[in-house]
Amino acid sequence: MKYDVIIAGAGPAGVSCALHAAAAGLNVALLDRAAFPRDKICGDALSGNVLYELGRLPGDALRAFHGLETHQEAWGIRFYAPNHQYLDLPFPRKKHVRTAPGFVMPRVEFDAYLFQRAQTTSGITIYSGESVQDVHVDRQGVEVQTTHHQLQGELLVGADGAQSIVRRQLISYTKLDRRHHCAGLRVYYEGVMDFATPASIELHFLPELLPGYFWMFPLPGGKANVGLGMLSSVVSRRRLNLRHLLNNIIYEHPTIAPRFRHARALESIKGFGLPLGSVRRQLSGERFMLVGDAASLIDPFSGEGIGNALQSGRIAAQHAVHCITEQRYSAADLRQYDEAVYTKMGMELRVSRGLQQLARFPGLFNFVVKKANRNPEVRRLLMSMYDDVDLKRELTRPGFYVRLLTSRGG
Ligand SMILES: Cc1cc2nc3c(=O)[nH]c(=O)nc-3n(C[C@H](O)[C@H](O)[C@H](O)COP(=O)(O)OP(=O)(O)OC[C@H]3O[C@@H](n4cnc5c(N)ncnc54)[C@H](O)[C@@H]3O)c2cc1C
16 A cells, blocks of 8 residues: 655644645645654644644634633743743634633643644554554655554655654754753643733743743643753753752742742653754655654744744645646655745745844843833733734844834833
């Protein structure tokens, strides 16, 4: 049996690709080394982009998502500047939409919900608990050796995350570039106090973490996802012990520690890498495409990757349909996928890279938060940057700060 598409990895990127490809009539194999439900180390924040992509998945996936009870609504972000003054920026709300504009949901639940949709979709054959061990591509097709099977297909999609074996085998292994990689830690807690009402996610841009941040995201049942993310180049230059740093923040920070006074860690601290989209990379070649973290599409400022994972999965499915229909699988044909991804996401990723660079300057951060707290127009402008990349680009331009300096309100 030869599949149209073999998808390695059944996280958000892989499932999105599988659902879109199957809806278009392709015969899909979806495989994952894990048996679901499985954990994924993450902040668990689901942005408006994620909801938009869920809305585009076949089969009313967004309605099913809203029917779940394991997520926490998120109505905005509370940004803490390095001087620990904060700014509340509510997420923009769509007219006539009553549901929350963002959510926090443990990935073990979110990914299981997505995986279950793939399991019940005809046209998708699931191989779970099977690790990809070897991939081979030639003129005749692709061959994937798993721990249990040898699968044949026309196309291969690498959706196997940050340490993608598909990327390592087909684009050659390149040494980790720490300037475009982030180290992340997560620990679930219960009993953390004083979250805002209505619930917001909190980003604390502490001076010792810049341009990274410490986060506290509320979850249902009085639980919280707590963690930090820092550029790997900074971690290695300063020879930091991140677990130590995280514990120090939780137990020693003058304004954060009191909120953990009655809290209890529900697990040991866990870590994982975030491949950032701050540099353009090769995403495809003859008969294959990379999606999600395998393609390094994480936002370099916010650390969000789930939305881009779902979106790249959708774009890869569109290209798979095109390749199969036209019977064209050359590297040149597949390169159109790279173009499509960077046309959709390139600007946002570049702007976020600019913001990440600016976030190294604590004074600038403190200044913007102070101004926005005093001037509703500045606050409104910052809010509209959530979903307007051109406005967001303004933040990376010196003129914006000059105008801010001369604006009224402190
Ligand atoms: C600490 C941390 C915090 C984060 N916080 C957020 C956040 O709050 N919001 C957000 O949007 N993003 C966040 N991200 C990023 C987000 O987790 C990723 O961008 C997202 O999971 C990418 O989805 P994916 O489907 O590409 O990869 P994954 O979710 O990693 O899925 C890859 C799948 O491939 C499987 N796999 C791997 N290797 C093999 C193999 N050899 N054979 C078979 N299967 C294999 C794995 O089992 C896994 O199921 C965070 C990341 C980290 C590390």
